[in-house]
Amino acid sequence: MAILKLSTTERRRASTIVTCLLLAFCAWIVTVLSSSYNYNVKAVVNYRNAPQKRAFHSLQTDTVNITLKGSGWKMLFSKINYENKIVKVDLQRLEYQPFIVLSSQLSTINNDMPDDRKIIAFNPDTLYFDFSNRSVRRVPITLVRSIQYQHQFSQSGNVVIQPSYVTISGPSNRIDKITTWRTDSLVLKNINEKITTAVNLSPSAEGNVGIYPKTVQVKIPVEEFTEKTVELPVKLMGNVDFFNVKVFPQKVKVTFTTSLNRYNDMTDELFEAQADLNLWRVYGYSALPVKITRVPAFCKVVNIEPRNVDFIVKK
Template identity: 25%
Template sequence: MKSIFKRLTPKLDHNKAFVFILISTAAIWFVLQLSKTYTTQLQLNYSIINLPKEYKIEKEQKLSTYITSTGLNLLYLNLFNPQINIDYSKFTKSIDFISLDEAVLNNLISTQLEVGKDQVEVNHNLKLRFYQLFSKQMKVIPILNLTFQPGFDTIQDIQYSPSKVTVYGKRNILSSIDSVFTKPIIHKNIDDSISSQIELNLEALEFDQVNTFVIEYNIFVDRFTEKTITLPVEVINLPLDTSISIYPKQVEVSFEIPLSKYDKVSAKNFKLVCDYDKAKVSDSYLIPKIVKSPKFIKYQRLRTKQISYLIKE
């Protein structure tokens, strides 16, 4: 066994030496190649600094340029793709475009990449279309999908904030839009008040910016019960020289009311009238109408739909 190992050992040493020489040769060749000079085309990213806030570049493009430099430097540029910063003041402005000529581009690239001007070749202008941003306040419309446990309901309109948002974009697009919708507000079997947030639905809206993407909302909920009270009938717009007698003189109204408000509501919180001007000459009745009632009650119903009257001679 030892004799076999001794015969294999020289071969193993020989293989290791061969691999070492191969790797060393490849490394030396690679270093030599990186030290040579090449010319290659690069697509450079850029950023426009000090651009006025109300301006928006419609479609940016990359800077195409030829760079002559060592392989090592070109490898670095390809790997890290440094960004070229261009100050807005250097552009030439027209109605719809801003542009930069080849000479200015050449100088910017050579300075920021730290290569000679003769090592940079730009054979095109940089021409960008821009537009001005306009702002418009738009009403927020919530999309509601709510169901309540039996006996429960909202005690006031849903409160949401902000009720308006500021949207920024092209004037011709904003002029045709007056409101934005929320994503669906979905709550099932509600039996208590809710405070939460919902995102605006902006998928179909062509905009550039909006001052908020989320609104807060509050749903105030209470248990409701039925209540009935009796209201006096008041006749309005009765001519001064006319006297009438009405029947009935009082009308019952029933409605749904939050339990927390049950004892706080009475006839003084309502006003029921009959407008004499709206009575038909051929009819001998008036139509009662509630013109004042608490905002938090629901489903109010008059037990009497007509008030009979008789003109006194």
């Protein structure tokens, strides 16, 4: 079979033709993408200026389809970027009507849009709302946290949240079910000093429930900890009045962790060790395990010596 060979001139001519075709195609693509088009995307509805005297509940989802007018480039990027857009809707008219017409706020909404990408239509265009009695109450705040401390450091006192209560407002049938309000997660690592920081409250998942304030101040005392050992008498429990019982040994050594500032204040009077005689009467135990039933706050028992005590019952 004969092999067709192109001369240098012919190869150059073919290369020029291919290059021209590629340039023409790129120019066509640029021209097409530079033209203006109408295209649809989903947008999240963000409410503002909620009525103060009426509690409301949206009767549709929190997203709407919007028709945008923009260049082909914008349309292309909107297909690539799946992140929802945000439409800010003013609810001031809900003070005297149960619906909001989005197209009536088109110019205001477009003020928050880029100049080369404007909304021209909504679907649905009208949002409907249900109303109920509005109530206000205060509930305590719960701190959500994940804190990792440096070695030998830990929390040494109660968490202080200022303010400790949040005021919530909304429909009575919804507000009455809320008993506490959580913060956003406070995540800290390698902590070796007192924590003082501002933490946001979790936003309301419902547009008709408002909270105030939205941020609180959190203080967590943090100190260096060490170990200390005290001797505790073992207190015998379980109808001991009917028996003459002696335990051996009569005291146990308890090792616990405490902050350095409280080291001298940690005495045996703050602890209590117990053994239950019912374990012998009911289950036939020959030795009784010791439990530490009273421990000061922010102290942690790390060892009990011995963990079991012997006993003699005299009839």
